[in-house]
Amino acid sequence: MPLLREVLPECRRARIKGELQDPCAALDCPVCLPREARRVAGALGMAMPDLMLTITSLPLQWPLIRDRMNKVIETLRRSGSAYVWAYSVERNGDGRAAHAHAFVRGPRLSASTLQDAAGRAQVGRVHQETMYTRGQALGYALKEIGRSPDLPVGEALAQQAGYLELNGQRLVHASHGYWLGPGGDRSNLRRVKVPGARVPFPKARRRVA
Numbered sequence: 001m002p003l004l005r006e007v008l009p010e011c012r013r014a015r016i017k018g019e020l021q022d023p024c025a026a027l028d029c030p031v032c033l034p035r036e037a038r039r040v041a042g043a044l045g046m047a048m049p050d051l052m053l054t055i056t057s058l059p060l061q062w063p064l065i066r067d068r069m070n071k072v073i074e075t076l077r078r079s080g081s082a083y084v085w086a087y088s089v090e091r092n093g094d095g096r097a098a099h100a101h102a103f104v105r106g107p108r109l110s111a112s113t114l115q116d117a118a119g120r121a122q123v124g125r126v127h128q129e130t131m132y133t134r135g136q137a138l139g140y141a142l143k144e145i146g147r148s149p150d151l152p153v154g155e156a157l158a159q160q161a162g163y164l165e166l167n168g169q170r171l172v173h174a175s176h177g178y179w180l181g182p183g184g185d186r187s188n189l190r191r192v193k194v195p196g197a198r199v200p201f202p203k204a205r206r207r208v209a
């Protein structure tokens with residue numbers, strides 16, 4: 001089966017009456033969705049998060065995921081620091097559960113806060129890693145969706161739809177104040193311009209048909 005990028009090399013909505021306009025940037029566009037994912041991954045890194053949290057054993061329905069993530073975040077806030085955060089959800093490899101990667105600006109959390117957050121939210125584990133470089137964010141967040149153009153077209157479309165369903169039809173969820181512009185000033189996601197055209201994603205493994 002041909003790959004998504006071979007079947008759909010460019011945004012269909014961008015070519016109107018034969019003239020090339022700006023890509024539509026809509027999440028229901030299979031060409032623009034992975035592009036937006038790369039931009040958002042870059043913006044996640046540009047916001048200089050201090051920590052990456054991995055939240056495991058999440059359910060597969062967005063409303064339940066949202067409730068549990070809200071409880072995790074509430075517990076972090078109660079621990080005393082003002083945190084801003086952004087997260088996205090991915091299905092586990094075995095398809096039976098999901099996990100979230102959350103990028104957080106704020107001090108490192110104590111082991112008891114992490115345990116408390118996992119217990120209250122009824123998730124598996126809340127694990128923290130200190131982020132030392134911006135690039136770290138890019139490798140994790142949105143990798144699945146960012147590399148979808150390299151998948152066979154049917155698989156790519158199913159993966160995109162699955163991702164959006166798991167994330168409540170959004171690429172990422174962020175608290176007020178998370179996004180920063182290049183100068184470190186507060187921004188919003190739509191306005192964040194990520195320098196460098198492309199963010200490298202791990203290459204998808206080619207499957208033998």
Ligand SMILES: [Zn+2]
Nearest residue numbers: 011024029032
């Ligand atoms: Zn488009």
